[in-house]
Amino acid sequence: MSTLAAIGAVFSVDVLASGLRLAVPTALAALGESISQRAGIFNLGLEGMMMVGAFAGFAATSATGSASLGIVCAAAAGAALALLMVFGSVLNGTNVIVTGFSLVLLGQGLGNFLYAQNQNRLPTFGPLDEIDTGGAADIPLLGPTLFSQNAFFYLTIAFAILIAALLGRTRFGLEVAATGSDRDAATAKGVRVRRIQALAVLAAGAFAGIGGAAITIGSVGNFGSNITAGKGFVAISLVAVARTRIGWVLLAAVAFGTLEAAEARLEDVAHVPTELLPALPWIAVVLALLTLAFSRPVRLRRAA
Amino acid sequence: MLGALRRAATSTSVALVIATAAALAVGGLLIVAVGVSPVSAYKTIWSGAAGSTDALAQTSLRIAPLLVMALGLIPALRANVFTIGSEGQFGIGALTAGLAAIAVAPHLPAWLAIVASAVAGVGGGVAWALVPALLRAFLGIDEILTTFAFNFIATFLLLWLLNGPARGKGSFLVQTSPMPTDTWLPTFGGSVANISLLILPVLVLAMLVFGKTPAGYRVRLFGARRSLGVAAGARAWRVELLTMLVAGGAAGLAGWIQVAGVDRAVFATVFRGYGYLALALVALGGARVLPTVVGAILFAALQNGSEAMQLGVGVSADFVFIMQGLVLFLMAFRLTRSRA
Numbered sequence: 001m002s003t004l005a006a007i008g009a010v011f012s013v014d015v016l017a018s019g020l021r022l023a024v025p026t027a028l029a030a031l032g033e034s035i036s037q038r039a040g041i042f043n044l045g046l047e048g049m050m051m052v053g054a055f056a057g058f059a060a061t062s063a064t065g066s067a068s069l070g071i072v073c074a075a076a077a078g079a080a081l082a083l084l085m086v087f088g089s090v091l092n093g094t095n096v097i098v099t100g101f102s103l104v105l106l107g108q109g110l111g112n113f114l115y116a117q118n119q120n121r122l123p124t125f126g127p128l129d130e131i132d133t134g135g136a137a138d139i140p141l142l143g144p145t146l147f148s149q150n151a152f153f154y155l156t157i158a159f160a161i162l163i164a165a166l167l168g169r170t171r172f173g174l175e176v177a178a179t180g181s182d183r184d185a186a187t188a189k190g191v192r193v194r195r196i197q198a199l200a201v202l203a204a205g206a207f208a209g210i211g212g213a214a215i216t217i218g219s220v221g222n223f224g225s226n227i228t229a230g231k232g233f234v235a236i237s238l239v240a241v242a243r244t245r246i247g248w249v250l251l252a253a254v255a256f257g258t259l260e261a262a263e264a265r266l267e268d269v270a271h272v273p274t275e276l277l278p279a280l281p282w283i284a285v286v287l288a289l290l291t292l293a294f295s296r297p298v299r300l301r302r303a304a
Numbered sequence: 305m306l307g308a309l310r311r312a313a314t315s316t317s318v319a320l321v322i323a324t325a326a327a328l329a330v331g332g333l334l335i336v337a338v339g340v341s342p343v344s345a346y347k348t349i350w351s352g353a354a355g356s357t358d359a360l361a362q363t364s365l366r367i368a369p370l371l372v373m374a375l376g377l378i379p380a381l382r383a384n385v386f387t388i389g390s391e392g393q394f395g396i397g398a399l400t401a402g403l404a405a406i407a408v409a410p411h412l413p414a415w416l417a418i419v420a421s422a423v424a425g426v427g428g429g430v431a432w433a434l435v436p437a438l439l440r441a442f443l444g445i446d447e448i449l450t451t452f453a454f455n456f457i458a459t460f461l462l463l464w465l466l467n468g469p470a471r472g473k474g475s476f477l478v479q480t481s482p483m484p485t486d487t488w489l490p491t492f493g494g495s496v497a498n499i500s501l502l503i504l505p506v507l508v509l510a511m512l513v514f515g516k517t518p519a520g521y522r523v524r525l526f527g528a529r530r531s532l533g534v535a536a537g538a539r540a541w542r543v544e545l546l547t548m549l550v551a552g553g554a555a556g557l558a559g560w561i562q563v564a565g566v567d568r569a570v571f572a573t574v575f576r577g578y579g580y581l582a583l584a585l586v587a588l589g590g591a592r593v594l595p596t597v598v599g600a601i602l603f604a605a606l607q608n609g610s611e612a613m614q615l616g617v618g619v620s621a622d623f624v625f626i627m628q629g630l631v632l633f634l635m636a637f638r639l640t641r642s643r644a
Contacts, residue, residue, distance in 0.1 A: 044448065048629075084633060094636035097386050097448070098587045102636060105584060106629025109622050116620035117338040225622075230456055237449045275464035282453040282460075286439075289450060293443035
């Protein structure tokens with residue numbers, strides 16, 4: 001098989017379509033993380049926030065049958081965990097890394113524990129239906145990729161536009177950027193730094209929660225132990241690589257999702273052992289982080 | 305006298321015990337919420353963790369790997385290097401230790417085979433820490449994200465090796481052949497506790513001494529403020545590289561303790577979250593030795609106890625992660641205050 005044909009076989013329309021689907025949870029969490037990192041808070045707890053969102057969304061949808069309610073509950077659960085981050089690091093100056101890490105343990109523990117205790121009471125349901133886009137779904141290439149997705153996909157795009165506008169074109173966005181780049185100067189200019197950071201962290205939690213729900217409600221219809229499988233950390237890495245720029249964050253998430261989707265095809269083409277395939281996206285994360293070495297230095301962690 | 309009392313009352317170790325009690329109180333509410341009596345739940349935790357000689361011996365089997373890994377993380381955390389790679393390094397160390405034991409046991413006297421297995425474990429851990437450490441030291445790539453990625457890569461690597469090249473001959477399970485009995489860690493009398501406990505005081509002492517050496521002092525300065533450490537003669541790349549490799553070696557050693565002392569073969573399920581717990585307990589003690597020891601004992605007991613609780617009263621053992629997350633969350637406040 002020629003190289004070109006091999007590439008064609010790996011990145012087919014199917015793979016691109018499922019790549020976009022797989023990108024959604026990471027993209028949502030990464031959108032949230034972008035806000036909090038711009039405000040100068042490296043939110044390491046993202047994984048925990050995704051986990052509680054994944055569980056709350058699943059539980060609410062399972063109990064009521066309403067996916068919309070599930071999404072709201074997921075956002076609330078993620079924000080609730082983020083509130084602990086606000087209380088610790090924003091209001092009391094605890095080390096962001098230590099507090100963030102504690103929230104990873106706490107969120108994973110809560111999600112897994114609550115599921116284990118309530119498993120029998122929570123029926124599973126089918127993954128969310130695709131939105132009917134009428135004739136658009138028949139357009140070649142664009143149809144199966146962009147116009148055959150479920151609500152979470154379009155929600156992600158809407159949120160991305162909203163967040164890009166909010167950060168780039170409003171007073172709030174300027175205050176977020178000012179807070180993140182120089183706290184003291186921002187304070188001197190009358191920016192209420194703590195309030196900005198608190199809002200940014202809460203937003204990160206809410207979006208991470210919805211990202212978790214995109215897995216449980218959107219694509220699985222169930223919950224499982226550690227179901228977010230490190231996606232929160234992937235999201236943080238993508239935000240670091242994209243330097244919080246929303247367009248690049250989305251692009252990175254799509255690239256990552258596509259790589260995940262291509263795993264199964266790579267087995268046929270490149271003869272990589274099945275067990276090793278899931279390691280590829282993680283290797284890609286490390287390689288992507290490498291690019292940071294060759295760009296302007298960013299001090300993500302000590303910015304707070 | 306009063307001063308000593310006040311120091312004791314405000315010490316990190318005491319705060320840790322108080323934070324654990326507070327977390328257990330919150331956890332009690334959670335247990336009530338799932339319809340179980342917290343009194344009976346906590347009774348089973350206690351009896352599972354420390355209620356009998358056997359329970360204590362079982363707890364000791366968790367203390368050893370946790371504490372070894374945690375002690376190894378102390379220099380890194382003091383240097384403000386937040387490596388979360390212990391989990392993967394532990395698994396790779398377990399693998400290399402197990403394979404080395406199987407390979408050398410027929411050719412060496414028992415004690416030498418045990419030493420070789422331990423050395424292989426350390427080597428595996430160091431090797432797995434090497435890439436993130438080099439990236440941190442020479443390219444300034446954030447170690448949190450790379451070490452986390454390496455944990456995942458390690459789990460898949462182990463799965464592949466145990467399914468293929470490293471799989472025991474004729475084994476129906478995803479595991480290596482059993483390690484030869486000669487390479488198992490000798491136990492004390494009739495109990496399951498093994499001699500790895502004897503390593504702990506040595507490592508504790510080594511860490512205490514390290515803190516008093518000029519190098520240990522420079523590492524702490526470096527962690528407090530890079531420029532200060534550099535002014536005191538620390539070279540940034542060396543501090544970052546070496547602290548990460550030490551953490552990796554310790555995690556590999558812990559992997560050896562796990563396979564040679566408990567598992568006696570390498571399983572794909574060797575990953576137990578110990579690496580994350582070890583990091584949590586070093587962080588909550590502000591990377592100091594004594595609180596790390598107290599934390600390791602508390603966390604190991606909690607973990608052992610909560611598995612008894614799952615069997616006994618049907619409360620999921622995931623409870624323990626909630627407790628550990630809460631304890632770390634609470635301790636973060638104390639660290640802020642003591643630094644201010």
